[in-house]
Amino acid sequence: MESWKVNIISVWFGCFFTGLAISQILPFLPLYVEQLGVTSHEALSMWSGLTFSVTFLVSAIVSPMWGSLADRKGRKLMLLRASLGMAVAILLQAFATNVWQLFILRAVMGLTSGYIPNAMALVASQVPRERSGWALSTLSTAQISGVIVGPLLGGYMADTLGLRMVFYVTAALLMVSFLVTLFLIKEGGRPNISKANRLSGKAVFASLPYPKLMISLFVTTMVIQLCNGSIGPILALFIKHLSPESNNIAFISGFIAAVPGISALISAPRLGKLGDRIGTARVLMATLIFSVILFFAMSWVTSPMQLAVLRFLLGFADGAMLPAVQTLLVKYSSDQVTGRIFGYNQSFMYLGNVVGPLIGAGVSAMAGFRWVFIATAVVVLLNVWQLAVMLQRKKQQDEKRNEIAP
Template structure:
């Protein structure tokens, strides 16, 4: 194990990129695909795009503790193969949908089997030497982000050139390749500490959220997920109607903007181990959160697509620091024997940001206009920055001074 832990982490990160592409790849073209399915009203399209995009992470959030427990019982290899197999089938079936409701049902099923992120985190905690955990967390977060950005870019390109149904076939094939990667390359790992079957998922979540630092950090993960995914479903419509773009290349442009933000986010994540040598983790999270709030306002103020894209990319850079640092601090805040289970429990709460982001953004856009989404998200990040400063930065610097 000592000589192969890095190889396993690289494999898990690669699978995470493929899985992320599959789950989030529809964002860049889903509002346009819904129009093909019969939704032509702008308000309805925005609302349905938010629901279809948000329902998958909702089911992921609800099912994550279940799959984490199954991975604890059966081993992560079997569970990840099962998840990827079902995901491959349901994604391919989306290409044959004829109504928005059919698409919604399949997206629900994809979410039910989408709980592989906390399994990957648990594997990292299991096999990574203690001193290398921040590096491994940063790399895993970078892989998650790259999945989130390559997905819309790939989906947008395929949709623009081959039609809105073709991306589902591409994503299904990619998921199949990931499943084969697990089958041939993943060893049969077993978690050292088994979960008591008499303890429910709700009890685990309540226990971990009773720890003040964990509660605050999970809130930050929730917020970061909200900020990353919330703007996605309305971005194609915002660009089309406020920046006077034709339908022909909207999906590709959205994919490029999301790709740029994700690329900068990934660069931040993989540089965390170097940055934390100079600045404390709480101070990094505070600075990054405040900067993201400011940058969402600047995105709204941009009159051109590329100005919007540049500030979106810079915001992505700062968001890239938040999640891996929060996960590292969470792992340090719980007992060693609980670290493998904690991510399944708290991930279900944090992933609700992926749910509420698209849904609430769609509702805000329909009621108050697309611009209100930028201002609302910025305000939430500013409030979060104040909480971080009060509850993490001040206590940590006070302890250091003593």
């Protein structure tokens, strides 16, 4: 078997354990913040948003540094650093005694994160370009699978064993990811992109056929992460609001957080193949518009079951959006700069993870839970408009080039 195929299988398991580990904690993090002594609605909403977002804010700041190191030392080292570092940081969170300690440890975790984006970049740099769409879609199912199992397992453990026990199990799973990476992934030498590494950011974009479209795709990545992250800080609290008499909020929150992953796992390979036939950009636009409709609908739910059904439908779109963006990034960049482009996209991904929870927490504190869904729908709708404009300009640019060509 070719080495890049072995790496895809190995990285798939590494991404699965990483997605499983991270998603175990997120659904009940607001409940942990409450357990640490934050009780008022406004303070709980804001601290939930801050503890969610600080990890990704730090990640966005340090990501270029890790990217530069990956260019020199290889991406396998970055995968080992991320899995081991996050295992230690999450283990320490189990011993937090107040919300400030949790906040600081979540910030430290941001210094060590980045396993899945680096895994994507490793695969994209090794797989034949004509198969990059299939490879990235296949790899995306690993994280999706982890996100399905993680909240359910985390919610069950939180309700039966206590919130702190989940941190111990999460750290152990990240150690499994570290061992898979250490013994199974072969990089085959340092990445051969030294020439691209000497280019300035301006020169990288000057080498692209559609630089403005690439920036638009970066923004789209940020918005996709934003619309997923904006609900995170208020999900458990909103479910508690919808069903105040329930005594297993953590498990219900975990189930509703995991539901989109089930449908995403179903849709990812199918919509990927559909994109190969009718165009990846068309699939991306259709799923973004579908998301807008669903977020508006979520603002009207009156029970956790209604929210679960709508989030299940949202998962069909989630399964296509990020792989579609990544496929377009590979399509419209050369081998010389693909690594740099993925690095920029990673920073926008982290920014979305910062802005989303802050929007969710802020809107919730000022206007209530339901307005979070409306605000998210409006942001995605604005992104649909800007992406449509950029795709139209690309089409016009192609038509002019065809007219000039003999």
